[in-house]
Amino acid sequence: MRNYSSPSLFKKLTRKIARKNKHKTLLLISIFSGSIGTIGLLVDQSVFAQQQVQIAQSNIGKSSGTPFSEKEPITFQADNVSYNSKTGEVTWAGDVHIWQNDHILRADKVTYNRTTNIATASGNVSMVEPDGEILFTQHVQLGDNMREGVMDQVYALLADNGKLAANGARRTGGKVHDFSRSVYTACPICEKNPKKAPFWQLRSYQAIRDMENQRIDFSDTFIDFFGVPVFYMPFFSIVDPSVKRQSGFLIPSINFNSKYIGAYTTIPYYWAMNKWSDLTLSPLFATKTGPQLSAIYRARFNQGMLRVEGGVADDTVDKDSWQNAWGNTLHSNGHGAQGYLFLKTEWSLNKNWRYGANINVATSADYMRDYRINGYGQDTLSSNLYLEGFGEGAYSKVTMQAYQGLNRGVINDSDLPFVLPRYTYSYFGQPDALGGRFSFDTTNFILYRPTGVNDQRGQASLNWDRPFDTNIGQKWLVTLHVDSNIYNASHLYQQPLYLNKYGSHFTGQALPTLAVKMNWPFLRQFKLGNTTGTQVIEPIVQLIAAPHSKGGRNWAMPNEDSFAYEFSDTTLFALNRFQGTDRLDGGARANVGIHGNWAWNGKQVDFLVGQSYQEHVTKNLPRNAGVNRHMSDVVARLRFAPTQYFTTTARTRVDPYSGDITYGEGIFNAGFKHFGINGGYIYEPVTPYYYYFGNPFTSTGPSKLYDQKTSELTLGASTDWEHWHASAFGRRSLSRKQNVAIGGNAGYRNDCFSLDVIYLKQYTMINGEQNSDTVLFMLTFKTLGTFGING
Known part of the structure; x- marks a missing residue:
């Protein structure tokens, strides 16, 4: 490769190339401080640029590209090249491709002025960023090695099918795009009528896409459905669609008419601590009780994972006493300082052995009921520590278990066992000489109850x-x-x-x-x-x-x-x-x-x-x-x-x-x-669940509740039509002549939006709570998040 240093030689070379080469020409140019240094004639390969565009498009949603650099070469490809020695301008025309590392520019015509270090592109301009974002425009001026620029009539294709259009845009430092009079959506655009408004869009006076902090900030914004504004926000910010996880506030939730804590709201904050762990903080503020602060910590390592969820609250709900099915009077004990802890972890020792823990505890079932902690409605919370191994036809596990009762109308904590420990082994052999198969199973434990049978x-x-x-x-x-x-x-x-x-x-x-x-x-x-x-x-x-x-x-x-x-x-x-x-x-x-x-x-x-x-x-x-x-x-x-x-x-x-x-x-x-x-439908002349409540072997036999007939009917229906769906169900005890539960949901779902309304009514009693109603209203916008209201 020969080196040329004078503009006259550059002029002769470019003119010669323009005269003798009707096919596409590929040039490699290094630019330093606005002057052209070295020029080399490379290979004639028009497919190369197309491959670069395809690679960039496949990178949408990834941030692995190389940033702008003054030291890296910029490569050009065009059908025709000309040079004006008087103005110091190089002009590429006809299917122009320009790229530096993972940054690609395509246009019908590109003019570069070596004096001002400004490049002007016009006609079907597209700019591909390292993360796969593609900007389309008809005219753009770029300077400082494509890090500065001004564009007219911009259309941006982002990750996860996000699309942003604007009257104009300014690029600053290669890190910030400032769009004026912008429209953003993740919905498909009608192919037959591209001017038709999408299903939803954010219509803003200004949108600033900060690629360094990976956020898009919208100012003076309307949310339009089918082009009709339905909601206004003076300011709205989202994580860039190319980002999978980033620190910041999540969408708050607003919930009305909760039976125990009234209307309440949560304002979660997500902290991406590093590549393998994150923390979500969720403060809760209610009208009928004290606040709660809950958190979820997640971490994944090469050999294991850890998830910790917990919360503390000042529960001021003091529910009146109530009676269970046997006429026993129970009192609320879940007010004041309350909290819960759910921990799950698992680690691999090697390819055959792993160990872990599942710890689930709460200060009271009433607290879980009041704040609707995940797991409420079950009879118990279970916790265990375990070590288990896997072999060819064999399985072994040792575990320690404990339980906490949640339905105090049926279960007392003192009746629940502690298993310290429990060992299980199972083996299933291969066919033997007689054509049979041998298997062996063993389950051994030490069990302790504060009140009740203790055994080994x-x-x-x-x-x-x-x-x-x-x-x-x-x-x-x-x-x-x-x-x-x-x-x-x-x-x-x-x-x-x-x-x-x-x-x-x-x-x-x-x-x-x-x-x-x-x-x-x-x-x-x-x-x-x-x-x-x-x-x-x-x-x-x-x-x-x-x-x-x-x-x-x-x-x-x-x-x-x-x-x-x-x-x-x-x-x-x-x-x-x-x-x-x-x-x-x-x-x-x-x-x-x-x-x-x-x-x-x-x-x-x-x-x-x-x-x-x-x-x-x-x-x-x-x-x-x-x-x-x-x-x-x-x-x-x-x-x-x-x-x-x-x-x-x-x-x-x-x-x-x-x-x-x-x-x-x-x-x-x-x-x-x-x-x-x-x-x-299910029928049984007794209710078997109550057989062992009390002593069934006395002269009076099992509880009278055992003699109640079971006759229960469940019906459900569902329908869907194009994007709409709905379902409903009902469960009724015919023998007791009362409903057990009813509920249903209805909604709409397409490629970029979903709406769901869910209703559930429970008639059974759990820990004194009966006839509870739950209504959940959720709006999900693709790339924006889910807005939920729970009542």
Whole structure:
């Protein structure tokens, strides 16, 4: 490469290039202090500039570009080049490309004056910034290596489909763009009629885009919908759309008519502390109670993460006493200085082991109710510390757990356990030489209650399954299974067992089980007219042999995981129909069932009917368990899908002696293109939730609330049409003749805007609160944020 230093040589070279090269010419020019220093002829490659534009456009939303520099070369490409030695002007014409690092300028014509160091571009001008922003204009003057400039009729394409147009703009220091009479939107522009107003836009007297601080400040601004102004703001500021996170105030929320704290507002502040952590502070001010300050800290590291949320408040709400469902009078205890802490963290030791913590505590449930802390409405807050490992076919976890009751009408904190600790291990092996698979599970813990049973448990379950098929289509499964537990327990006379046992007891149980199950599916294809389909009839038989366990009720054994006994189509062929292993389903029994399926042209009918026959009957089960006699209730399931627009599934359990329905449920879904409806119904002659409230084994039996029939109906509907959507639901207890909950939402959503109105009414009592209403109104503007009002 040869070097030229005099303007005369530059003149000769540029004229020669202009005469002899009709194709595009690429030049590299270094500019220092307004003078032209070195000129070199490079390669003829018109595709290069196009690639640079495509790369810049793909960078929208990223800030990885190189800043302006006086020392970096500026590269030019054009169809024609001319030089005027008298004026000192170089003119590029015809598809001009100019770029320095990640800054690109395209125009029909560019004139550069080496004396004034000013470049003037005209005709289809576009300027691509390092972060991918593209400025379009018809005329621009640039100086100081493109860091200073004035533009007419500017249109800017920003990140996240943001668009900004203005009558004019001024660039200062390559860092600030000052737009006059600007319009900003993130909505699509109509292709057929570009002058048509977008769905929404910010129309401002002035907009200043500070690329160094990454913000856009609007002054004297109207928010227009379809070109009609609906809201005025003297000043409005947003984070630049190219920025993913930046410190500053977030959109405040205004909430009206809160039941306990009145109208209130929150003004969050977001602090981007560094690349891996941030902090959000949210002060809350209310009309009926004292203020609250809450905060959320988040951090992510190479080997783990940390999230801490907490708050402190002066809760002046002193609610009157109230009565729970059993007539007990309770008093509010959640006023004065209050607070909460939610902590979640997790760290990896290596590829197989990790540890973490979930800590959730609050000074009172009343405080969570008053300030609507996330998690209120649940029965408990749970906390744990854990260490867990993953292996090939194996899983291991040790954890320490604690609970805090939130629904004081049902749960007392002194009744809740501390688990110190709990260890779980599970292993599932590969097929062995006999074609079977071995698995092993163990769950062991030490459990303490301030009021109630205290116990320590060691438990192990061994299982071996061997499937095989016969030549006549039978599918067999042979299972060898052993459950074993050892216990050391005290206070068995207290909740939740209420056994007539005092002092400490060391005991245990072991239950070996042999099970053989046979499925014999009969499959055929059928054709009826133009319709073809398949039909499956599958008898199922299972024989189980095991010692009679008596359910553990006659032993001095605690019960931590087997309060619920579920007998349905889902557990008909289960070895143990208790949910855990503290109570075991022993004894010899036979389970039989028949499964059928018809499928044709997208339609389907599927059913299962079965029953269990038991040599021994487990005593002290709830009277509605379904297995209180040698011949169990009949369980059945039916799924019916006559069209692609409708499906329904029903389950039931029927007493074979009286013909009474002891359990029933059904759900359905019907839907078309723009409309859907769903519903469900559940029936049970008792309310099983209340069985263990109090001592169910006394002469009077369980609580009277247990005898109340469960009959509940739920209905919901939803619709959508283009950008509109709406839904509603209702849940009613037919047996109690009262609603449980109703609610609905309606809204509008498109590419740049969404509106949602949500309503929910709860009729049930939680911690003394009944008939609570919630209304939420949310407006979301793309790139601007969400404005919410909650009542």
